[in-house]
Amino acid sequence: MRAFLREQSCRSSLRSSSLNSIQGFLEGHSRGYRPQTVISVKVRQVSAGPKEGILLLREASQPSNKGGTTVFSSLYREERPFFVDNTRFKGAVQGMKEKLEALKAEALAKLQEVTDPQILNDLRVKYLGKKGELTEVLRGMGGLSAEERPVIGQVANLVRSAIEEVIGTKQEIFQQQETQNRLNAEKVDVSLPGRGLPQGGIHPLNRVIQEIEDIFIGMGYRIEEGPEVETDYYNFEALNLPKNHPARDMQDSFYLTEDLLMRTQTSPVQVRTMQAMKGETPVKIICPGKVFRRDDDDATHSFQFHQIEGLVIGRNIRMSDLKGTLLQFMKEMFGPTAGIRLRPSFFPFTEPSVEVDVSCFKCGGEGCRLCKQSGWLEILGAGMVHPNVLRMGGYDPEIYSGFAFGVGAERIAMLKYGIDDIRYFYTNDMGFVKQFKGI
Numbered sequence: 001m002r003a004f005l006r007e008q009s010c011r012s013s014l015r016s017s018s019l020n021s022i023q024g025f026l027e028g029h030s031r032g033y034r035p036q037t038v039i040s041v042k043v044r045q046v047s048a049g050p051k052e053g054i055l056l057l058r059e060a061s062q063p064s065n066k067g068g069t070t071v072f073s074s075l076y077r078e079e080r081p082f083f084v085d086n087t088r089f090k091g092a093v094q095g096m097k098e099k100l101e102a103l104k105a106e107a108l109a110k111l112q113e114v115t116d117p118q119i120l121n122d123l124r125v126k127y128l129g130k131k132g133e134l135t136e137v138l139r140g141m142g143g144l145s146a147e148e149r150p151v152i153g154q155v156a157n158l159v160r161s162a163i164e165e166v167i168g169t170k171q172e173i174f175q176q177q178e179t180q181n182r183l184n185a186e187k188v189d190v191s192l193p194g195r196g197l198p199q200g201g202i203h204p205l206n207r208v209i210q211e212i213e214d215i216f217i218g219m220g221y222r223i224e225e226g227p228e229v230e231t232d233y234y235n236f237e238a239l240n241l242p243k244n245h246p247a248r249d250m251q252d253s254f255y256l257t258e259d260l261l262m263r264t265q266t267s268p269v270q271v272r273t274m275q276a277m278k279g280e281t282p283v284k285i286i287c288p289g290k291v292f293r294r295d296d297d298d299a300t301h302s303f304q305f306h307q308i309e310g311l312v313i314g315r316n317i318r319m320s321d322l323k324g325t326l327l328q329f330m331k332e333m334f335g336p337t338a339g340i341r342l343r344p345s346f347f348p349f350t351e352p353s354v355e356v357d358v359s360c361f362k363c364g365g366e367g368c369r370l371c372k373q374s375g376w377l378e379i380l381g382a383g384m385v386h387p388n389v390l391r392m393g394g395y396d397p398e399i400y401s402g403f404a405f406g407v408g409a410e411r412i413a414m415l416k417y418g419i420d421d422i423r424y425f426y427t428n429d430m431g432f433v434k435q436f437k438g439i
């Protein structure tokens, strides 16, 4: 009775092809199936093929209950050969292998076509995710024997790593593409012409002041600056202009208090510097800055303008030093043919005082409209420092002497650039200011 196990029951119950499970199955299957009991099963292994062997059966006795003891009526033994064609169950491993390979082939084909990182991620989840297809296939490993599991496990691992590798490569490509796209988007097109920055220009007044500073720095002078709001003492008294001195009328100012005013000249910086130097020599300074006077504005007057004052103190400083310095200044400012002329004048802080003219740079002294046919342009005031001023500055007039001069930046700029109205300097008319670009 070789056909002891019918195919149908085998297929439904015997999912594995291992020897142990066949044996277990046969025992279980025989029990209660017939009034026989399987005593033992001997399975002869036929590798990778059908299994056959001997079942040792015993017929169950008719139990009779005699005094509470079960007695077997008879003993019946039978040996029956069996045959299980388990090749189809070998197919469990084979089937899983095939499934895994098919899964791999499908996954790789799909992955190959992916052009979008999102879809790539979806496929990763689909195949490798917790609820993915590979996991699904591996779930079937439960029915495999201990010997078979590693075989399928190995195949599964290979499939997994093959899929992972393609995903990894794809991810890398996408990342490179993204970087490339970003770089492309951020690329600076150097072939575009640059956006032009509006070119600025230096205001003609600053230009003149800087030029004068440069000339005097070249002669060893320092630049000194001081406050625009001054005390009556520094602006007038220390410059030999005591209260009620009639010369104060020439420089009426804006008073903030009885004692504080907008400085009318940069001369107070001379006094401040002399005091700060505490008798040291030489004093050689240039003081540029804004000054204020109570003037009505017109083409040649402004309530606010700029002065550049110079002061030199030392031993044996003479009128000829003043003259030589100013001549050099004018030559550097207006050209090497410039000459100067000194006329007697009055300033309370210098004695003697002079008005200095420069030869007209336009006509060379022949007479023109600019110099009003005189050949000379009135340019600055100067003189030898008054002994009182030296004394108030802390210098003994018996030992030290000095000269000072003061020049208006507007006056020079107007002469130099042919500007006929002082108000142009302050009204910020772009048409005016732009003309000085790049000069």
Ligand code: PHE
Pocket: 264, 265, 266, 267, 307, 309, 347, 350, 381, 382, 383, 404, 405, 406, 407
């Ligand atoms: N501070 C004088 C003024 O404003 C100019 C000046 C300076 C004259 C120095 C002589 C010496 O008029």
